[in-house]
Amino acid sequence: MENWHSMARISAVIFDLDGTLLNTEQVTKNILKEFLAKYGKVQDSDKERKRLGMTFKESSIAIVNDYDLPLTTEQFAQEIVPMYHGKWLLAKALPGANRLMRHLHKHGVPFALASNSLRKNIDGKISHHDGWKEVFTVILGSDQVKSGKPSPDIFLEAAKRMDVDPLHCLVIEDSLVGVKAGKAAGMKVVAVPSLQIESDSYSIADSILHSLLEFQPEQWGLPQFGDWVDNTLPIEPIHLAGVFSDGLLQTYSDTELPALPDQIWGLYIGWAKFDGKKVFKAVSSIGWSICGCGYKRKIQPCILNESDADTDDSKMQLLLVGYLRRSCSAGNILNNLDILDEDKLTADAALNLPAFSHKSCASFFLGDAEDGFAP
Structure with a gap:
């Protein structure tokens, strides 16, 4: 990881959604287990870790193949998507997410949302959080670009729509797939691994944090937080x-x-x-x-x-x-x-x-x- 003193000044921030801003992955983690049980299959945690950050289409193909399900990819999607919809309203903002977004918005720093989810699913997830849809300068789903992460397409498109040079964009991601996409786009990347026990795998990121509570915007040339009260x-x-x-x-x-x-x-x-x-x-x-x-x-x-x-x-x-x-x-x-x-x-x-x-x-x-x- 680079010393932050040598980093280019950041003019815009691009967030991932699931596992970065929202704990959707946690509230939906048992859905696949329940779904597989209907077909006499047992969930494999190693296979699930490998799918972290995939697009829904890629993940669906992998699940059908990995578990030898008697379904087409389309049939799998039709059955499982409604199960996820009911859980999205339970997804809460992860620690520090609201604080950071409010801070950037207050100081006029543009920020985008770039997720491997489909755009309609992104809207469904953030609609339960007041003001979220309005504060993002740009919102992009994987179906709005040629290729999802780890391709850099979605981050480059977000930078283009914000009219900001990719060199001056900071990506904040929880998955290794997203970190690779951000680096491929030529951007600085902060990793906040949703699987903390695998944080050593994120060494290509410019910075690794446990949570957004640890994020220090001044290290990236952004306005400093001023909300600590007596060292707390x-x-x-x-x-x-x-x-x-x-x-x-x-x-x-x-x-x-x-x-x-x-x-x-x-x-x-x-x-x-x-x-x-x-x-x-x-x-x-x-x-x-x-x-x-x-x-x-x-x-x-x-x-x-x-x-x-x-x-x-x-x-x-x-x-x-x-x-x-x-x-x-x-x-x-x-x-x-x-x-x-x-x-x-x-x-x-x-x-x-x-x-x-x-x-x-x-x-x-x-x-x-x-x-x-x-x-």
């Missing part, structure tokens, strides 16, 4: 629930709460609520751990006033309201960060501020609304 970044609340045991939160797999996006990593501040108890200040380290079947989420909440709480083996709700930091070390490590004393002090002070106040968070917790909050 306010975020759209993220609600988790599970059992707190041995210092870890084991989240429920059958909860109606959205799953934690893979892009969430680092230190976060928030509020921890235990059954029948008050709500406590918390700072949480979120990362990954290696297990026998690969990688799994590791969530380590630290209760700041733990002397008041007998919490082990208790049901727990965790509301993340602020982002503290990532690692100070180079590289895209996945293991959890140590929570330092200075992190606890920063979190404790920030959680007293209106931007992170528990008073605005009470409605997010499930049940026991009458329980008090620990100071």
Whole structure:
């Protein structure tokens, strides 16, 4: 990866959609599994990883062939597309997506949406998010260019329609297919891998981030963010629930709460609520751990006033309201960060501020609304 000091000044940004701005891939991940089960087939995770970033047409052909389905590609599409439509309205913006788009729009920086999805499907996905369709200077689907990613066609067309030299465009992508397309277009590329455990494969990108919360526009000659409050970044609340045991939160797999996006990593501040108890200040380290079947989420909440709480083996709700930091070390490590004393002090002070106040968070917790909050 290049040193950012040597990079050309960026005049426009081009976003991918699925897995970059929206967590559509997460809310639809079980659809193919359910579909294949109807035909007595078992989903293969290795095959699915290889399809990340493909156009719908390419993906459909591959699925029919890989699983030897008794269907034509057209029949497969007719059966599975309606299953996806019902899930799109559940897709939420990924952490930092709304913040970055608002920031670029505020400062008059043009930005485009270039996705390997069909244009009509793009419209269907973003229609559930107020203002999204209006803020993009250009919106392009793979059916509007000769070839989808990894061909550079869609990015070059987006740059052309924005009247910006490709050399001054920054692509933000989650898939390796998209990263390759951006580099082939002669553009700078920031990778935010949707499969964090495969981030080492993204070395051709100019920068690799865990999430858009880590994006620093000033490194690309763009206006700097000014929304940090006392060394903490306010975020759209993220609600988790599970059992707190041995210092870890084991989240429920059958909860109606959205799953934690893979892009969430680092230190976060928030509020921890235990059954029948008050709500406590918390700072949480979120990362990954290696297990026998690969990688799994590791969530380590630290209760700041733990002397008041007998919490082990208790049901727990965790509301993340602020982002503290990532690692100070180079590289895209996945293991959890140590929570330092200075992190606890920063979190404790920030959680007293209106931007992170528990008073605005009470409605997010499930049940026991009458329980008090620990100071």
